[in-house]
Amino acid sequence: MITNFTIVLDYFLNNLIPESKLAVNKGNKIFGAFIIRKTDMSLTSIGTNNEIENPIFHGEISAILNFFNKNHKNLKDYYFISSHQPCSLCLSAITWSGFDNFYYFFPYNDTKLTFNIPHDLNIMTQIFNIDNGNYTKNNDYWTSYSIIEEINNLKKYDELSIKIDKIRKEYQDLSKYYQESKYSNKIPLN
């Protein structure tokens, strides 16, 4: 389990968010992910949403594709970090890839209400008959964690609140840009 969230939040601020800005400027959604080696917390790969090229190129999928391009072997040696709680497509991709964990910053309800993307929850209800995104958080394949809940459990929220607030603000700005421009894109579920 991750205990040093300072470094994780710094990867958001210094690596994922700058990459996401480039992607959103091209017309993509705001979502992204990155993969960290457990032993030294080094950043191994990043991915951002690229739905303007292919609607299944979610941030998590891009991170996984980039990861395997580098031929890394034992997936149990890595933490998978997602900006937003992964959709059903990405839950499956993380599972099939062999990760034993993932962490996310924003939960489904934020994706729906704050960021105006309701598809994750709708797909789970419509296709899988799962209400409120209530998949099994701890199962035979992986354990999933909310970054904010973990920071609270470690009693580090106050210490990290400036970084947390900055990340929230950055994503709200990205979302504003995406929402204002999305009517001209061809993403099926935009």
Ligand SMILES: [Zn+2]
């Ligand atoms: Zn997804």
